[in-house]
Amino acid sequence: TEAGAVYSPAEVAAICAVARAAGLPVHMDGARFANALVSAGCSPAEMTWKAGIDVLSFGGTKNGxxxxxAVVLFDPARAWEFELRRKRGGHLFSKHRYLSAQMAAYLKDDLWRKMATRANAAAQRLSTGIMALPGATLLHPTQANSVFAAWPREGHRRAQKAGAQYYLWPMDQSLDGPGDQPLSARLVCSWCTTDDEIDAFLRLVEGGPAPAPTHVPG
Incomplete structure (x- = not known):
């Protein structure tokens, strides 16, 4: 979710039951589907159609x-029309094969799960490191690859002055003010977030030396 929470298949099924009672189909926004699936430790089927999901947005952009x-419709009777709607919505590209090639590689040899596993593990390392900082708290449990945490303003000032770039969350907070007042931030790890980068960030928050600049692929 927007707070980094991961629903279990049972929770998804409960939501679907409410929709079914109202005669409504259910669409799952799976922007971080891979991260949620790895965290929940279940199969794609258990998280989707077996729980009552009708349509899944299978995300890849947030996982490399x-x-x-990809839009996955679990009822073939509903799927036939979607080709037309995709075109009318402006999502049929002339060089669509370049998108398809990415998805084919993404699914081969479980690469999508491996990338999500790395991202989730990086977030756990970052979450643990932040919690070791004086005055730090987690705003939400770290269940996937997003960390929502707060720590004293002075730590934010040190980190950003040393070159760390991240958003305060919500964004209307200011770095000006009492140094011991906690400010919250949203930090997201990816498949290419390294242990060294996480440790370097934590050192910046604590006031340690800035690491050498690095280029990380998006």
């Missing part, structure tokens, strides 16, 4: 792909 998502 470039502008690639």
């Amino acid at each position: 792909l470039m502008g690639v998502e």
Whole structure:
């Protein structure tokens, strides 16, 4: 979810039951589907159609792909019309094979799960490191690859002055003010977030030396 929470298949089924009672189909926004699936430790089927999901947005952009998502309709009777709607919605590209090639590689040899596993593990390392900082708290449990945490303003000032770039969350907070007042931030890890980068960030918050600049692929 927007707070980094991961629903279990049972929770998804409960939501679907409410929709069914109202005669409504259910669409799952799976922008971080891979991260949620790895965290929940279940199969794609258990998380989707077996729980009552009708349509899944199978996300790839937030797990290493470039502008690639797939729409999965579990009822073939509903799927036939979707080709037309995709075209009318402006999502049929002339060089669509470049998107398809990414998705084919993404699914081969479980690469999509491996990338999500790395991202989730990086977030756990970051979450644990932040919690070791004086005055730090977690705003939400770290269940996937997003960390929502707060720590004293002075730590934010040190980190950003040393070159760390991240958003305060919500964004209307200011770095000006009492140094011991906690400010919250949203930090997201990816498949290419390294242990060294996480440790370097934590050192910046604590006031340690800035690491050498690095380039990380998106």
